[in-house]
Amino acid sequence: MKLMERLCLAKCQRKQIAAARPRLFRVALAWCGDAMLADDLVQEAMALGLQKVHQLRDPERLNAWLYSILNNCWKQYLRCNRPHEDLDEERACDGPAPDAEFGQLQTITRVRNAVAGLPTEQRRVLALVDLEGLAYGEVATILDIPIGTVMSRLHRGRKSLLAKLEVQANAIPGRVATLKRVK
Numbered sequence: 001m002k003l004m005e006r007l008c009l010a011k012c013q014r015k016q017i018a019a020a021r022p023r024l025f026r027v028a029l030a031w032c033g034d035a036m037l038a039d040d041l042v043q044e045a046m047a048l049g050l051q052k053v054h055q056l057r058d059p060e061r062l063n064a065w066l067y068s069i070l071n072n073c074w075k076q077y078l079r080c081n082r083p084h085e086d087l088d089e090e091r092a093c094d095g096p097a098p099d100a101e102f103g104q105l106q107t108i109t110r111v112r113n114a115v116a117g118l119p120t121e122q123r124r125v126l127a128l129v130d131l132e133g134l135a136y137g138e139v140a141t142i143l144d145i146p147i148g149t150v151m152s153r154l155h156r157g158r159k160s161l162l163a164k165l166e167v168q169a170n171a172i173p174g175r176v177a178t179l180k181r182v183k
Helices: 002-019 021-032 035-051 059-080 099-116 120-131 136-143 147-171
Strands: none
Touching: 002 035, 002 059, 021 035, 021 059, 021 120, 035 059, 059 120, 059 136, 099 120, 099 147, 120 136, 120 147, 136 147
């Protein structure tokens, strides 16, 4: 009976790992700014998660465990390669977009460029807290840093991001800066 319970639990955990792919991808994309690299990082993190699922001590913390694996994959990539910080000028679409979508795409592009301009450590914390909604303690555990460091990086990252977005908004002629605080 014990063996059957463990097999059922492992199968359920595999499904949960597969379901976490979109969240992992969002975080990886925010960290690296390159969709192909983010996909590779997520693929590697999920493969490691599936291989090592038996090492998961607390099934309740599966998502934090997967983010930790993703973080380790990202650090390994940075150790082996110099990160490519440039984003393509426009990744929107090949054809013309309606005005509303165009304005939204411009905003998304400005935010992505501003986030890409942040230091890597600030970008990682910002993505986990603001994009994924994780608590400071969880982020500290995932990134293996003190909670005070999480808070200071988040503060500096948000402050820098706001300054970059204000500069970009003021650079558009005839445009009034309308930034809203999300959190």
